[in-house]
Amino acid sequence: MAHKTTSDIGEFGLIERISAIVAPTLSASEGLVQGIGDDCAVWRPASGQVEVASTDLLIEQVHFDLLTTPARHLGSKAISVNASDICAMNALPRHALVSIAVPPSLPVEMIEQLYLGMAAAAREYGIAIAGGDTSSSRSGLVISVTVTGEAPEDSLTYRKGAQPGDLVCVTGTLGGSAAGLRVLTREKLIMMEHLENNETYSRNLMADLEEYSGAIQQHLLPLARLDIVDLLHERGASPSAMIDVSDGLGQDLRHICRASGTGALLQENRIPVNSTARLIADELQDDALAWAISGGEDYQLLFTMSKEEYEKISDLRDISVIGAVTPKEEGILLRDIYGITIDLEALPGFDHFR
Template sequence: MKLKDLGEFGLIDRIARQVHKAPSVVLGIGDDAAALAPTAETLTLITSDMLLDGVHFDLNFTDAKSLGRKSLSVNLSDLAAMGATPRQFLLGIALPKDFSTELMDGFMAGVLEQAERFGVTLVGGDTCSSRSGLVVSITALGEQRPERVVKRSGASVGELVCVTGTVGDAAAGLELLRQGVREGFLVSRQLDPEPRIAVGVALADNGLATAMIDVSDGVVADLGHICELSGVGARLQLGALPFSDEYRTFCADDPYALGLSGGEDYELLFCIKPKHRDAVADLLAGFGVKFSVIGEVVKGEGIELVTPDGAPYQVVQKGFDHFQ
């Protein structure tokens, strides 16, 4: 069946029947607006992302279910970067009229599987037809106590720069997809990233991260946002960058280029006071997540990159930019 056979309201009803209500949702799908009951003494944090066919994804590379999971994950990652617990989300989607209901069902299965996994509820959105491929827009809402919200602007000179997991994997996975590879660790890191929600909330709740961002556009670009808003500079030790074995094999000639400028790993990049290093290690070990200290916050501006032999390193591209 094609969507033109199902119709817009048939599609909305098809989606609504799959959604489970949550205590925080007073009114969900069906009215002109949703009604939500916020948790007492918390702020609501809101983030939005768009994913366009041919820009953010290629349906020749990914299955619909993985695309659904990723579409929600990239929004949840933004909430994680501020230490917020995700609660609800809105889904806007534009589809070609000949888009199959099978693909749509697969996409929604991925979205709602990820939603159930992280305890977030679909409360509404919008649907329309598209003349230029699939467009997905998700707005996610989360909560955190005001004093625990972690911003990009809290870094101070002398603090350590840290990152969870490994970096560069998703960018390497994209290169492999373009070469015709459709499976493997690096490919999965590109198509189905893991938002670090529990880690982000824990770092915030324990007052350990002074500034935080998720690695969506690349380590250099994203750390640059922290430095700019905090009024500081940073020095990164490239020998400390965490790379997976698969990434090292793929990027044997130059392990730093993709690791520094490649985006979509959705790891957390954050700053901590040196005295909290052991506390962070113990906390993240409880989640089975590794982290690496990759540099320090310094006076001035910009980011200095230092190779293991002490030589300066220059990146060709600092990170992803939609208009460059």
């Protein structure tokens, strides 16, 4: 059966289909006055709250590859990475504006799957997809998502604010996304080799890679840690500084330290490395710890907190204390299992322009 393309149904036909898919998310927002269908979306912030906003671009062949990324997973990730930025401010996400630039030859079914993924993630986080824009693209699929959120002003947490003596904490496990990407990249190379040799590529990607599914899922379907933000609010625990781990633990810790004017000392044996990442690293003769420190896209929360505040959440097993904040002149260091210190300033993280 021939697939319809965006050029077959036109811009307004595409908008009608998108509107129908995201309409159920609008009920998530009590403050939404006007969603899709006018020149602007309109919402009313809750009394006593401040509003925060974040935006991200996802560009084909820069952030994702449609050969290894299902469109529905991509849509979910597009919402999640923005929701994660809101969570990193200790705020709760509320509304999203989504814009896409689409090659005219792209099947409409793929765009629908993309938005079905977005709508599913939006419902998970209580986000209303309130509007956006569509355009054609000559160079691949481009997705731009802006998410707004709300928080009491005195609850907002910035990258600045860390103090010497504070604990350095991180949620979940690290390195899984980088490991999952390595596996998918390897599989793509095998697929391309088969095509170049006019051979049939017969693997069922997800079924045949079941043993790596934990890492692949962490890469394709990251989850914003809204649950942690809810717990922090519920227990009245206040981080002194916070960021989400998008560029790698080392890089994002440097962001906190530079904004706060501090150093930090991490303990290697306390860093929660994803177990599947260790398995994959052994197989590929690589280093799972390096993926945890420099890999990025884990979208866990990295935060600092005084020892007194940490007592309020010390029973939570999904939060690891991995080090402490130090004076700036002591640098940003990692102490390995042999007691040797490594300068984290020298380790790479993700940089779009390098």
